[in-house]
Amino acid sequence: MRAQGLWALAWRRLRADRVAMASLAVVLAFLVMVVLSASGLIVADWEQEVGVSYAPPGFADAPAVGTAVTPAAPPQALPDNVFDPIADDIRALRAQLAAPQGHGGTAPGAVEMYGVIDPLADDLAALRAQAGEGQGKGGAAADGGRRATLPFGADKWGHDIIRKTVKGGETSIVVGLVAALLAVGLGTLFGALSGYCGGVVDDLFNWFYSIFTAIPSVLMILAVAAVLQQKGVLTMVLILGLTGWTGPYRLIRAEYIKHKTREYVLAADAIGASHWRRMFGHIFPNVSHVALVQMSILVVGFIKAEVILSFLGFGVPVGVVSWGSMLNEAQNELILGRWWQLTAAAIAMALLVTAFSLFTDALRDALDPKVKQ
Numbered sequence: 001m002r003a004q005g006l007w008a009l010a011w012r013r014l015r016a017d018r019v020a021m022a023s024l025a026v027v028l029a030f031l032v033m034v035v036l037s038a039s040g041l042i043v044a045d046w047e048q049e050v051g052v053s054y055a056p057p058g059f060a061d062a063p064a065v066g067t068a069v070t071p072a073a074p075p076q077a078l079p080d081n082v083f084d085p086i087a088d089d090i091r092a093l094r095a096q097l098a099a100p101q102g103h104g105g106t107a108p109g110a111v112e113m114y115g116v117i118d119p120l121a122d123d124l125a126a127l128r129a130q131a132g133e134g135q136g137k138g139g140a141a142a143d144g145g146r147r148a149t150l151p152f153g154a155d156k157w158g159h160d161i162i163r164k165t166v167k168g169g170e171t172s173i174v175v176g177l178v179a180a181l182l183a184v185g186l187g188t189l190f191g192a193l194s195g196y197c198g199g200v201v202d203d204l205f206n207w208f209y210s211i212f213t214a215i216p217s218v219l220m221i222l223a224v225a226a227v228l229q230q231k232g233v234l235t236m237v238l239i240l241g242l243t244g245w246t247g248p249y250r251l252i253r254a255e256y257i258k259h260k261t262r263e264y265v266l267a268a269d270a271i272g273a274s275h276w277r278r279m280f281g282h283i284f285p286n287v288s289h290v291a292l293v294q295m296s297i298l299v300v301g302f303i304k305a306e307v308i309l310s311f312l313g314f315g316v317p318v319g320v321v322s323w324g325s326m327l328n329e330a331q332n333e334l335i336l337g338r339w340w341q342l343t344a345a346a347i348a349m350a351l352l353v354t355a356f357s358l359f360t361d362a363l364r365d366a367l368d369p370k371v372k373q
Contacts, residue, residue: 013366020362026355030173037170046163046321051147051154054338057161058149153340155329164321165344171322173352175236175306180298182241187248188291192279194249195256205249212246221309231317236309240302248294255287289364296360300353323349 014020036042152162194205212220224239259265260283268282307324309315316322323345330342 010363010366014362017362017366020359020366023355023359023362026351027359030169030352030355033166034170034173037166038174043163043166046159046167048160049146049158050160051150051158053154053156053158054333054336055146055148055150055154055158057151057153057340152344153338155341156333161341161344164326164341165323165348168321168323168326168345169348169352171233171316171320172303172306172324172349175233175240175322176299176303179237179240179244179302180295182237183244183298183302184248184291184295186241186245187250187294188252188284190245191249191252191254192256192284195253196260196275196279196283198257202253205253209246209249212243217243218308221305222312222314225309225314231314233316233320236306236315239309239314240305244298244302247298248291251290251294252287255290256283259283259286285367289367292360292364292367296357299356303349303353 014024033042146158150160150162152160152165154160155164190205190208194202215223220243221239224242225235228235228238256279260278265278265282268278273282303323306315306322307327310322310324310328315328316325326341326345330338330345333339333341
């Protein structure tokens with residue numbers, strides 16, 4: 001009977017852990033959501049303005065805010081300027097004034113007030129006509145029938161928060177996972193070469209590592225962002241991946257220095273295994289739990305870093321939404337008491353981060369060669 005390999009034993013241990021399997025289900029659900037969102041099968045219309053500005057959460061289909069349920073008022077009842085907050089006061093003052101004195105050469109449609117001709121009278125009349133056309137009958141909203149309440153609320157532009165959260169998760173998860181994979185991949189490769197080879201190779205990588213760690217991480221991120229000079233998901237992945245490999249490098253290097261003199265590695269050398277096979281076929285499975293722990297930490301950290309990059313102007317471009325941009329918008333909305341966008345993004349992020357951390361911890365224990373079952 002053939003003995004089970006390391007990964008088969010790890011999968012058997014993992015299946016026995018209910019928390020790990022539940023966490024894996026949550027992580028897979030988020031990944032499926034990302035794939036469906038990226039392919040356009042879901043939330044393709046997330047930019048559609050389905051609600052009024054800052055529509056609160058609710059399931060009742062209440063009339064739109066600021067609209068009446070009675071027939072619309074006649075056009076003359078509208079303010080002179082729908083964009084002027086003191087238009088009603090001006091109209092009241094005009095009603096109190098005596099009949100304006102005529103002046104020769106007054107343009108048609110111009111209004112004289114306090115002896116001064118209003119040159120914007122025609123433009124204001126056009127705006128009043130447009131506002132009158134937009135005002136619906138029977139309680140219809142002036143913006144095309146937007147809903148006053150949505151199940152999870154709306155943002156400033158009337159976008160559905162739940163759709164926006166799903167679309168933002170696509171960007172944040174891709175940035176967090178791909179950047180973490182890049183950082184852990186570089187750190188593992190550099191650490192394996194440095195710890196296994198030693199000598200000049202080790203000195204070269206240590207010198208390279210010292211340069212990156214000598215510069216504060218924020219300044220390093222800004223320096224890489226300034227060099228790339230572009231906004232986008234790929235830019236953020238490169239910024240975070242090229243600056244976050246130092247932590248995995250340090251830990252993987254130490255593990256390779258410890259394991260390269262172990263008996264199983266010397267035995268592999270005795271039977272003629274190549275250096276590459278000894279590095280990644282024999283040693284790496286025994287230190288992979290370290291890389292997984294770093295992967296878990298970096299995914300969480302990079303999702304948070306995306307918020308910082310968006311706040312500093314190096315994040316996603318205009319027209320692309322992410323959990324970071326949602327949290328950046330929510331900090332101003334909290335002053336107005338609009339808490340639903342912050343809540344939706346925070347809950348989604350917390351759920352993914354918690355599930356991913358629990359799963360990677362369980363996977364680390366399942367891959368630990370000291371655990372026998």
